[in-house]
Amino acid sequence: xxxxxxxxxxxxxxxxxxxxxxxxxxxxxxxxxxxxxxxxxxxxxxxxxxxxxxxxxxxxxxxxxxxxxxxxxxxxxxxxxxxxxxxxxxxxxxxxxxxxxxxxxxxxxxxxxxxxxxxxxxxxxxxxxxxxxxxxxxxxxxxxxxxxxxxxxxxxxxxxxxxxxxxxxxxxxxxxxxxxxxxxxxxxxxxxxxxxxxxxxxxxxxxxxxxxxxxxxxxxxxxxxxxxxxxxxxxxxxxxxxxxxxxxxxxxxxxxxxxxxxxxxxxxxxxxxxxxxxxxxxxxxxxxxxxxxxxxxxxxxxxxxxxxxxxxxxxxxxxxxxxxxxxxxxx
Numbered sequence: 118x119x120x121x122x123x124x125x126x127x128x129x130x131x132x133x134x135x136x137x138x139x140x141x142x143x144x145x146x147x148x149x150x151x152x153x154x155x156x157x158x159x160x161x162x163x164x165x166x167x168x169x170x171x172x173x174x175x176x177x178x179x180x181x182x183x184x185x186x187x188x189x190x191x192x193x194x195x196x197x198x199x200x201x202x203x204x205x206x207x208x209x210x211x212x213x214x215x216x217x218x219x220x221x222x223x224x225x226x227x228x229x230x231x232x233x234x235x236x237x238x239x240x241x242x243x244x245x246x247x248x249x250x251x252x253x254x255x256x257x258x259x260x261x262x263x264x265x266x267x268x269x270x271x272x273x274x275x276x277x278x279x280x281x282x283x284x285x286x287x288x289x290x291x292x293x294x295x296x297x298x299x300x301x302x303x304x305x306x307x308x309x310x311x312x313x314x315x316x317x318x319x320x321x322x323x324x325x326x327x328x329x330x331x332x333x334x335x336x337x338x339x340x341x342x343x344x345x346x347x348x349x350x351x352x353x354x355x356x357x358x359x360x361x362x363x364x365x366x367x368x369x370x371x372x373x374x375x376x377x378x379x380x381x382x383x384x385x386x387x388x389x390x391x392x393x394x395x396x397x398x399x400x401x402x403x404x405x406x407x408x409x410x411x412x413x414x415x416x417x418x419x420x421x422x423x424x425x426x427x428x429x430x431x432x433x434x435x436x437x438x439x440x441x442x443x444x445x446x447x448x
Contacts, residue, residue: 163293191271201280207423210411211379219260265342267328268349271304279313288322290331336370347380360396365404380426386418401428406444
């Protein structure tokens, strides 16, 4: 009987090693196939394997995507003429909010409160002479704001800021050193710095740290930002640390008087998948005087999407449909 058990144990061990060998060989073959198709596969980041590959969008523009742990984390245009534009809809919404901040700070509120802005169907249009964004290019060119981006990924927003705000300072906090390396290697970060920063000038400050810990440090040291962007991806609950009352207080402490907090809130606008959005609002509403949400997919409110949460102590001219809270006693 003992010999039979020993024999079975030996075969079980052999079978286990064979299974492991098959898995390893399969992964190697997968990596080779992926590489032959022009993609790049990396075994290990803090949040799982990373896959980088090129494709095209609905308008046939060449794009490059970053998938980490089976979740899409970033996308950027590849062609030099579009490389510094923002490909994601929610990033484009954030772009318009940054433009509003630049206008308000540049004109001491005069441009940002232009007549008719509140009656529009969105944040405004640069082609509308009555819009707060009518003089966007000039305002961005002159704006010397400081922006904190929590979550690097492919560094889409930091690159846009370097390209379109030549006097702005950008601090980007990314917890995973491997992601920083991949962004520099595949997503044109170093190229953006070389093209849009003067020799010896360092306008993009990359910090490898936990975003929440870095924000607490800034609050303790009195460091202030004109815009704080939470674009961190950490699985299904990327905003958990900043969804609390303490998180909102730390954010408020790190913003300038006209500053704005922008968060990528991955949730549905309705139904059971709305909980992450509700948690973020519960954190922000008691602390900020003005809170807004711009949904990525208003036509399908039960679909999980990248929605933009906006919080500030001052009024910004957003359409009434986006308003969650407006404090009449605030600016």
